[in-house]
Amino acid sequence: MLTIISNVLRGSASRNGAELVSESSTLRYVLQLLAVQSECANLTAPHDHDPDPPSRLKDPQQPHSPSVSLPLTQIPSNTPVEYKTLGHTDVVSSEAVAQEESSVMSSGSSTSEELSIVSLLTERISERQKPVFEKIISPVIDVPPSPVLITVKSPATSLVELTPVVANSSSKVTSSDPLTSSCPLPAGSILGLDNSFPEITHSLAEETPLPEPQLAGARVVVSARTYADFTPQATFDIKKCDLHKLEDGPPLQAMLTREEGLQYYRTMQTMRRMELKADQLYKQKIIRGFCHLYDGQEACAVGIEAGINLSDHLITAYRAHGYTLTRGGTVREIMAELTGRRGGIAKGKGGSMHMYTKHFYGGNGIVGAQVPLGAGVALACKYLGKNELCVCLYGDGAANQGQIFETYNMASLWKLPCIFICENNKYGMGTSVERAAASTDYYKRGDFIPGLRVDGMDVLCVREATKFAAEHCRSGKGPILMELQTYRYHGHSMSDPGISYRTREEIQEVRSKSDPISMLKDRMLSNNMASVEELKEIDVEVRKEIEDAAQFATTDPEPPLDDLCNHIFYNDPPLEVRGTNPWTKLKSVS
Known part of the structure; x- marks a missing residue:
């Protein structure tokens, strides 16, 4: 090794005298030395496991023995070896590499000696050459973000690459190699026998320091990505709202933090999976009666909740599962209520249309x-x-009801702090809005009440519009009306297949272009606010939560028969009220 290094220095000095060694020439020599040294270290180091991958070169004399990397001395002379780094590419013959390897094999220097050699080599370089050398050698030892790629091309067109390994938090691996234990080697490298993908594990909350520098670290470049690498917040352009009797509307840009984005994504994904599981249980006849699903409209519920406070009040129609979740209900309680079990949010006696939490007055079947x-x-x-x-929600089908117009009148007269929200999902009970209403501008239906028409598939657009409407009400200006243009993927109810009055192609087009979950996901990924793996972890957690809730909803006992008439009236009235508990003597015989 000392001979090779001295030859490098003599060759550099004799070529141009006192002139500096060019960066590319020095780089080539250094990388040759490091590659040869690394090969020597691997050929002499013990290995306790070595799977036999199909891409590994095998010894022709031992066809059934464990596969080993082909030493550099056995690479055919016509095989070019490329060293690529920092934009440079140099090709040397394998004969030259083999000669250098023979010198190294005969010297048998240890790791500590090699580290000393690198220090000596640094000292031998002139002060003007030293910055160039340190610029080249320090990234290799300090494990930089820019990878060193070594490629071997054989006549059989096999390509084996040394590529960087990105550490994650889910996999751990051990190795008996004293060098690879701190500087792991990726699978497929020609410089080692270990075929696993060793990775440096790290905490998701903080960055783990890299291992102590070793000369063998030239064999691999490891980059660790933590949450600190993500964009903490970003600003997005949103669709302009149509206005009625308003001079100004919601802003055209919305700021989203990483924490908000992840929470919105988790909540919408939970709603979607919960509704799909309800669809499955209904078809298995585990859920009975009426059941109206909310999948496709998740951005409405999440955006509204993000624009108001939990101390505000909300009431909706029978498509209420999503709002029960955002108002504080759990998936277990909602699923158990759908199956009519004692652990349901209304103790199994309300079903799909009648769920209640604090400041949430449930769905309504009328x-x-x-x-x-x-x-x-x-x-x-x-x-x-x-x-x-108070937020009052209703659908496009209910928008033609006379009692709604009566309510508009009283709310405007008394300047009530009320947000009327029409969730326009394009279809009523099997009928499109164009066939059911002479005017489909539902945000103008209040006439004397100001109105907004909002993109109900964009959670940020719904959130900003709701904030605007809430500020309008709190300032004492009276009620305001919002129309959320959204879409439901299922039929009106479980008895409606949903394809007799619309085509499958229409549903698929909305899914592919305007799905609220996909829209949020694309925004976060394109702005480096989350990783694909992180969102997949959320998906897995949500699926597990839904499956656990479904298991509870199918095994929890049903409410006893003698509890049937409770919770209809106040159970302990101050006065005797006739007929409040007509079946006190009713007993279960099951």
Whole structure:
């Protein structure tokens, strides 16, 4: 090794006298030395495991023995060896490499001696040459972000590359090689026998320091990516809202933080998986009765909740599973309620249309009846002097109900803090909006009430519009009306296949172009706010949560028969009220 290094220095000095060694020439010599040294270290180091991959070259004399890397002395003389790094590419013959390897094999220098040689080599270089040398050699020892790629091309067109390994938090591997234990070697390298993918594990919350520098570190470049590498926040352009009786509308840009994006993604993915599981259980006849699914409209629920406070109030129609989740219900409680079990959010007696949490007044089975109820809640907020509001949700089918127009009138007269939201999913009970309404501009239906028409498939657009509407109500200007243009993938209910009045191609087109979950995912990935692996981990966690909830919903016992009439009235009325508990003597015989 000392002979080779001295030859390098003499050759560099004699070629141009006192002139500097060019960066590319020095780079070629250094990489040759490191490659030869690394090969020597691997050929003499022990290995406790060596699988036999199809891409590994085998000894022709021992066809059934474990595969070994072909020493550089056995590479055919006509095989070019390329050394690529920092934009340079140099090709040397394998004969020259073999001669250098023979010198190294005979010297048998240890790792500590090799480190000393590198230090000596650095000292021998002039002060003007030293920065150039350190620029080349330090990235190799300090494990830089820019990889060193060594490629061997054989006549059989086999290509084996030394590529960088990206560390993750899910895999661990051990090796008996004292060099590879701290500087792992990727599979397929010609410079070692280990065929595994050893990776440096690190915490997801903080960056793990890289191992101590070793000369054998030239064989691999490891880069670790942590959460600190992601963009903490980004600003996105959103679709402009159509306005009615408003001078200004919501902003045309929305800021999204990484934490908000991950939370929105998890919640929408949970809604989607929960509804798909409900569809499966209904077809298995485990869920009975009415069931209206919400998949496709997730951006509406998540965007509305992001624009108001949990202390605000909300009431909706029978498509209520998503809002039960955003208002504080759990997946287990919702699934158990769908199957009519005792652990349901309404103790198994409400079913799909009747779920309740704090400040959430549930779904309502009567078309449009929830709107005047919500106006009454808004009246209570104003009467009690609380800085709260009520969100009243209804669909495009209910928008033609007379009681809704009556509510518009009273809410406007009394300037109630109420946000009327029409979730326009294009179809009522099997009928398109064009066939059911003379005017499909639902955001103008309030006439004297200001209105907004919003892209209901974009969670950021819904969030900004809801914030604008909430500020309008809290400032004492009275009610405001919002129309969310959205889409449902399932039929109106489980009894509706959803394809008799629309085509499968229409549904697929919406899925491919306007899906709310895919839209958020693409935004986060394209702006480096999350990784594909991180979002996949969320998907796996959500699927597991849904499966656990479904298991609970199918094994939890049903409510007892003698509990059937409870929770209809107040169980302990201060006065005797006739007929409040007509079946007190009813007993279960099952």
